[in-house]
Amino acid sequence: MDGGDGTVRLGALNLRSDRVGFDSSPDVSVSSPVTRQKAAAAKQFIENHYKNYLQGLQERKERRRTLQRKAQESQISTEEQEQMLRNLERRETEYMRLQRRKIGIDDFEQLTVIGKGAFGEVRLCRAKDTGEIFAMKKLKKSDMLSRGQVEHVRSERNLLAEVDSRCIVKLFYSFQDSDFLYLIMEYLPGGDIMTLLMREDVLSEDVARFYMAESVLAIHSIHQHNYIHRDIKPDNLILDRNGHLKLSDFGLCKPLDDKYSTLLLENEDLTNGETNSENEGQAACDRPPWMMPKEQLLQWKRNRRALAYSTVGTLDYMAPEVLLKKGYGIECDWWSLGAIMYEMLIGYPPFCSDDPRITCRKIINWRTCLKFPDEPKISNEAKDLICHLLCNVETRLGSRGVEELKAHPWFRCIQWDKLYEMEAAFKPTVVGDLDTQNFEKFPEVEGQPSSIPTVGPWRKMLTSKDTNFIGYTFKKSDVLKSLENSGTDMRSNGSKKSPSLITLLGQMNLQETEISEGEQKQET
Numbered sequence: 001m002d003g004g005d006g007t008v009r010l011g012a013l014n015l016r017s018d019r020v021g022f023d024s025s026p027d028v029s030v031s032s033p034v035t036r037q038k039a040a041a042a043k044q045f046i047e048n049h050y051k052n053y054l055q056g057l058q059e060r061k062e063r064r065r066t067l068q069r070k071a072q073e074s075q076i077s078t079e080e081q082e083q084m085l086r087n088l089e090r091r092e093t094e095y096m097r098l099q100r101r102k103i104g105i106d107d108f109e110q111l112t113v114i115g116k117g118a119f120g121e122v123r124l125c126r127a128k129d130t131g132e133i134f135a136m137k138k139l140k141k142s143d144m145l146s147r148g149q150v151e152h153v154r155s156e157r158n159l160l161a162e163v164d165s166r167c168i169v170k171l172f173y174s175f176q177d178s179d180f181l182y183l184i185m186e187y188l189p190g191g192d193i194m195t196l197l198m199r200e201d202v203l204s205e206d207v208a209r210f211y212m213a214e215s216v217l218a219i220h221s222i223h224q225h226n227y228i229h230r231d232i233k234p235d236n237l238i239l240d241r242n243g244h245l246k247l248s249d250f251g252l253c254k255p256l257d258d259k260y261s262t263l264l265l266e267n268e269d270l271t272n273g274e275t276n277s278e279n280e281g282q283a284a285c286d287r288p289p290w291m292m293p294k295e296q297l298l299q300w301k302r303n304r305r306a307l308a309y310s311t312v313g314t315l316d317y318m319a320p321e322v323l324l325k326k327g328y329g330i331e332c333d334w335w336s337l338g339a340i341m342y343e344m345l346i347g348y349p350p351f352c353s354d355d356p357r358i359t360c361r362k363i364i365n366w367r368t369c370l371k372f373p374d375e376p377k378i379s380n381e382a383k384d385l386i387c388h389l390l391c392n393v394e395t396r397l398g399s400r401g402v403e404e405l406k407a408h409p410w411f412r413c414i415q416w417d418k419l420y421e422m423e424a425a426f427k428p429t430v431v432g433d434l435d436t437q438n439f440e441k442f443p444e445v446e447g448q449p450s451s452i453p454t455v456g457p458w459r460k461m462l463t464s465k466d467t468n469f470i471g472y473t474f475k476k477s478d479v480l481k482s483l484e485n486s487g488t489d490m491r492s493n494g495s496k497k498s499p500s501l502i503t504l505l506g507q508m509n510l511q512e513t514e515i516s517e518g519e520q521k522q523e524t
């Protein structure tokens with residue numbers, strides 16, 4: 001339907017790459033809110049679809065031009081140049097074919113459950129066509145809706161799709177069926193830092209330093225994209241097979257929902273800010289964790305795992321300004337990192353208690369409640385860093401940029417730009433692609449993916465709920481990798497890879513290319 005002049009015509013639609021929209025808006029003033037919502041969603045979907053289509057067309061032309069230019073510059077024979085262009089065409093065609101193909105749950109064989117969270121589970125899965133192994137996060141739509149998490153899940157998907165960093169877990173696809181949302185991510189077989197801490201109890205300063213440094217880079221990479229994680233905890237720091245750390249779980253920040261609002265309201269004095277009187281603060285810290293009876297501390301450790309799977313979650317790493325709903329910025333993530341560092345070196349988080357209300361009080365009264373036990377001993381530099389992370393926003397390290405954090409003496413020996421190329425401080429044992437030994441064992445409870453068939457006419461059914469999740473679907477095609485490689489091949493021919501090509505390919509990687517349930521597919 002390309003009119004030949006860059007114009008795409010489809011019924012009432014008349015779209016140009018520089019002007020995408022309806023000629024005239026349908027009169028929806030007399031329709032119900034649900035109809036209006038559906039109309040708005042459909043409008044947005046169609047606009048996005050054609051915008052992407054036109055953008056794709058332009059990008060394709062641009063890639064061809066870039067390749068031609070590079071081929072000429074690299075002084076290879078005309079025959080070789082033609083061969084390169086033919087290769088590019090072939091890959092482009094393959095890419096477009098893959099783009100048209102719908103990815104769904106039936107394309108994956110579902111294997112062992114490796115994690116559970118507030119809204120669903122994470123399991124190992126295998127792509128039926130290629131045999132590749134991924135981690136599949138499955139989120140129940142009705143839970144997301146009832147707990148007002150639609151925006152959060154969208155932000156998780158957006159962040160994973162947008163940020164292409166070695167410190168962030170990679171997202172390959174996202175799609176949905178009538179009941180669930182799915183994220184297909186790279187599988188990181190090394191287990192999470194919570195599991196490591198539960199196994200090791202405390203880490204040596206060298207190991208802790210390595211993981212703290214990789215966490216600094218990971219957190220900084222999301223801040224650079226204007227995201228605040230707000231819920232950094234050891235469960236969200238996962239290790240790859242070589243022991244390098246990646247950050248996961250974006251946007252499903254649950255602790256500030258109803259449960260905790262109630263908790264804060266119960267403690268009226270806390271909602272007004274920090275307690276000023278020494279006594280009040282002291283009362284909150286009556287029993288620092290190391291003064292808890294041993295059995296109680298063990299109980300806390302046992303609860304820790306259960307809390308990770310519950311809808312309540314843990315408050316232990318949350319910054320006071322987040323708890324107090326004061327308004328917060330990226331610094332809240334540096335606070336969480338301070339709490340994790342304390343736990344790595346001391347064996348439990350600094351404000352932990354078996355009663356979440358007490359944890360909350362302790363965090364808000366951090367001035368009096370942050371204490372260090374005599375044992376285990378930690379270096380003065382480590383203590384200093386912790387104290388400059390678990391402090392008020394104005395003096396918190398990182399609030400004036402990541403460099404001040406990197407420059408702290410505890411990190412003196414860290415080679416920041418080589419960190420991910422170095423051997424990791426801890427090498428997990430991983431035997432084969434399907435090894436899940438670094439994860440908890442979960443009994444299979446229901447195991448049935450969905451009650452509604454995911455093939456046939458049901459797939460196209462547009463339920464009223466689905467409009468909430470329009471735009472969720474995403475596909476990062478491997479073919480793009482090979483397109484990217486065609487640039488690399490050229491580089492090996494002596495010419496430099498053009499930054500615009502990298503950018504173009506990067507943009508394409510992130511483009512929404514697929515629509516599924518709730519987002520009826522239209523072919524041009």
Ligand SMILES: Nc1ncnc2c1ncn2[C@@H]1O[C@H](COP(=O)(O)OP(=O)(O)OP(=O)(O)O)[C@@H](O)[C@H]1O
Nearest residue numbers: 115117118119122135185186187188192235249252
């Ligand atoms: N890509 C991955 N590779 C390996 N394990 C993973 C991956 N993603 C998640 N996990 C495991 O699953 C656990 C739960 O994952 P995740 O925290 O993303 O779920 P969630 O439902 O979002 O949790 P939350 O309750 O914090 O929102 C993690 O702690 C980790 O052990």
